[in-house]
Every structure is written in C-alpha cells, then in structure tokens.
Amino acid sequence: MGRLDDKRAVITGATGGIGTATCWAFCREGAEVIGADINADAGKALEAELTAAGFRFSFRETNVTDEQQVQALADHAAADGTVDVLFANAGVILGKPVLQTSLQEWNTVHLNNATSVFLTLVAFGPVMTNPGGSIIVNSSSGATIAVPNMAAYAGAKASAMAFARTAAIDLAPGIRVNCLLPGAIDTPMPRSFVSALPAEQQQAVIAGLEAQHVLKRLGRPEEVANTALFLASDESSFFTAAALTVDGGANAW
DSSP: OOTTTTOEEEEESTTSHHHHHHHHHHHHTTOEEEEEESOHHHHHHHHHHHHHTTOOEEEEEOOTTOHHHHHHHHHHHHTTSOOOEEEEOOOOOOOBOGGGOOHHHHHHHHIIIIIHHHHHHHHHGGGOOSTTEEEEEEOOGGGTSOOTTBHHHHHHHHHHHHHHHHHHHHHTTTEEEEEEEEOSBSSHHHHHHHTTSOHHHHHHHHHHHHHTSTTSSOBOHHHHHHHHHHHHSGGGTTOOSOEEEESTTGGGO
C-alpha cells in the first residue's frame, strides 16, 4: 500500500528541482499526478520518464501567473474526479540589494511567488471536494530569516506563508493548508542565483550558503519532497495552518 493510494495530486513548478523530486515521490506512493509548469519541453520529458516507469503522470503546460490558465488547469484536473492534493510549488528567485531593485522586478517576484499561490488556491479550492484534502504551499526559510540582497524574494515568500496559514482557516475543516519553508536546496535555482558572479566567487557564495545551515550543506530536493509527501498523506491529518521548516537548522542561529 502506498501512502497516497487512491489520491489525485497536482504539482505546480513540476520541472524544477523540488517539483520533479515531488512528482517522483508522489507517484511512487501511489498517487495519480498532474504536473504543471511553464517549461513545456522539460514537462514532456518528465512525463515520458514517469510513464515509462509505470506511473500515472501527465503534464500540462501552465503559467501560474495567468488566472485563465490556472483555472483551466483546475478544470482539467477535476474533469475525471476530485483533486485530493495540491502542491503550489512554482516560483522564481531574485538576489539584489533592495535599493537596486526596480518596481518591475518587485512585481515579477511577487506575481510568481505570492499572487500565483492565491490564484492556484482560489481555482482549486472548489474542486477539492473529498474530505481531508491537502494544500501545500512552498514558501522559503527566507520568509522568516533576514538574508542580504533578498528583500523582494523574502517579502513575496512571507506573503505566501501568511496567506497559506490564513487560508487554512477559511478552508477548514474540509481542506488542510500547510506551508513548507525550505532552506537553500541544491537545485538549479541557487546555482542560477550565483551564475552572474565570476567563477571564482560562485563557489564561495555556495559555501556561504552551506555555512548558514547547522548541517553545513545544502538540502537535497528529495528531502523537501519527503516533507511534502508527509503533508499530502493522511499521516498529517491533524496538521493545518502550519509552517514546517526544512532548512538544515538555519532557523536555529
């Protein structure tokens, strides 16, 4: 018996490091999964890999900042039945001093990391009709820890966290809403964050990120996926409005 047997799940940001790991984790535990992402080529490749492995997975190209596309995703997911699990995982990163951050950059980061969460929850809430539905919002430990040059990102992720915890009250008791606060995870996102730096500085920045964690390393995507799996499963049936840190102890300093 899988931990997600007979459950249907939707994962946004499915082709990113955490998204891909979560698609595999949910499928392995018996869920039927729809992965959504703006990157169609990567999504089709992921679909081919998972279906070749015998899992029930399909991909749908979706821009989660577009209200009509998000609603179309929800309608598509609900066409064959209810949705039991939603992992609102899509997001972008920006590392820039606050006084050098433009309004356009601020708006883009908030649109992708906060407004997209609102759009997704509003679209999917009505189609999650089975008791015990679970919505998981991927925020960041940056929502609670001050990190230099991350003001726009932190503001957006803190907004997503506060929204998720409050939405849990509005959607109770039928749907649980919880939030993940990952630390620096070894995915393409932190690598792209430092890619503009000279090569000799890139490793120094990564080493600095590692040092921020008590465990002295970056997290692995699978470690976040496993926490999302717990929140998606009935094992977390008394969890709602919670924000779980998956940050190797970064919050302990």
